[in-house]
Amino acid sequence: MKILLAMPYPNAKRSLFSRFMIPCLTLQQIAGITPQEHTVEIVDERFEKINFDKHYDLVGISCVAYNSLRGYEIADAFKKRDVKVVFGGYHASLLPEEAKQHADSVVIGEAELTWPQLLKDLEKGKLKPFYRANKPVEPENIPPARHDIGVYTPFSEAIQASRGCPTGCEFCAMQKIEGPLFRGRPVNNIIDEMNSIKAKTIFFADASLTINPRYTKSLFGEMKQLNKKFECFGNINVLSRDDEFLKLASEAGVNRWYVGIESISQENINAVGKSTNKVEEYEKAIRKIKDYGMKITGFFMFGFDNDTLDIFNRTLQAIYEWELNEATFSIVTPYPGTRLFERLEREGRITSYDWSRYGEGNVNFKPKKMTEDELSQGIRSIFEDFFSVKSMLKRSFNTSDINPVKPLIIFTGNIGLRSFYKKEKFNM
Ligand code: B12
Ligand code: SF4
Structure with missing residues (x-):
């Protein structure tokens, strides 16, 4: 069969900046x-x-909430x-029933065990409406x-070394697909x-590489020989405490950690069940990662039930005090299927x-201690x-690196991120 696998993107502009984006591992994996x-x-x-009008026997569409409506348009066409x-x-x-209204069939959860079966059924003319992953691959x-x-x-x-996250934060959809059980692929595989990847930098699409530090340390040990750069997600608990882990990461070529800091309020953290996060360990993790020569991007969310109006300023002050140079800001979003969605x-x-x-x-919800407009x-x-411009200049030129081009690269990167988020996320 001729199969098209598509990832929808609403209002795609396909600018030059898209060449800097992380490519879609999902489609390559299917x-x-x-x-x-x-x-x-x-x-x-x-990108494309x-x-x-091209002939295909089957079109497979992958989407998250935000691009699902565009996905339905493609499906209908x-x-x-x-x-x-x-x-x-x-x-x-x-939301399989919703997706089914626009499709012949819906694959629920991981596809490794169900997609090959679906293709066989389709060839026999016996396509079922739903294929559910009944056990983790x-x-x-x-x-x-x-x-x-x-x-x-x-x-x-991008690459994925492992599946599963045991933490199960209230707002996160991860466990609904990958489940709570950590499963690390054999390091050799x-x-x-990685050897089949041409790009110099490899991004790990794993929930977190700090869930099983022993496993990840053995992976880092083997990655050293590749002479590549890596970016990965990790959690505060391990990144603030495990020096051996950080040393091995740095030697392996890891140059950036993406860390879900989420909130500077321990009350919020406890309420959403992010047990990996202790607010008092944030600064230590940030400084340690930098001491080992790596970068850190902190992810923050706003609109938690204990957030009052002063949360924005207090967070900003903390970020500047910790000298956290890269951060992304998100509004708490109740993705369907999450515990947060059910509660709200x-x-x-x-x-x-x-x-x-x-x-x-x-x-998309009524916050508890501020108005929707105040949150927005x-x-x-x-x-x-x-x-x-002031903050971007400050963090770009506040580098101990002797390479004079570095600050300009950091500044340009910041400008790119700023315009991307303004247009794509905040519609500003
Ligand atoms: C890498 C990544 C990104 C990258 C690249 C996105 C991309 N287009 O590939 C970037 C940084 C751009 C990104 C952006 C966003 N992301 Co993102 N991202 C991820 C991340 C970390 C990895 C995705 C991945 O490659 N997984 C590996 C593949 C192999 O797994 P998979 O996608 O689940 O696919 C498997 C099955 O689901 C199934 N499957 C999937 N699709 C299909 C389709 C068919 C036809 C079939 C048969 C099977 C099938 O088969 C695969 C193999 O088993 C995930 C979390 C995660 N670890 O999955 C979040 C995640 C997908 N992102 C999320 C979100 C919210 C976003 C943003 C909206 C955030 C933002 N505000 O910027 C944007 C949306 C942009 C967009 N249009 O996608 C949420 C989605 C929640 C939801 N319910 O909607 C996730 C789950 C993170 C989270 N914990 O909440 N993201
Ligand atoms: S630790 Fe990260 S991946 Fe795991 S449930 Fe929480 S937010 Fe999701």
């Missing part, structure tokens, strides 16, 4: 689990347009042309992603896959079910301050 007798094409709408359509990914897995049975197809982004490629719905606090607003820049304005003001 291609990797597709038996070789089929031909697979990948279109990530951030879909050709609706192909169905009009009598092409079979299948949905998968976070949004379709969490064994990590040794996760094949490498197809890094040979899709648009080549020279700066970064990962190194082999029970409490009658969800204000919008328009999924195109679920990109973390809009308020507050996050925009912290964003404006952190990405003001």
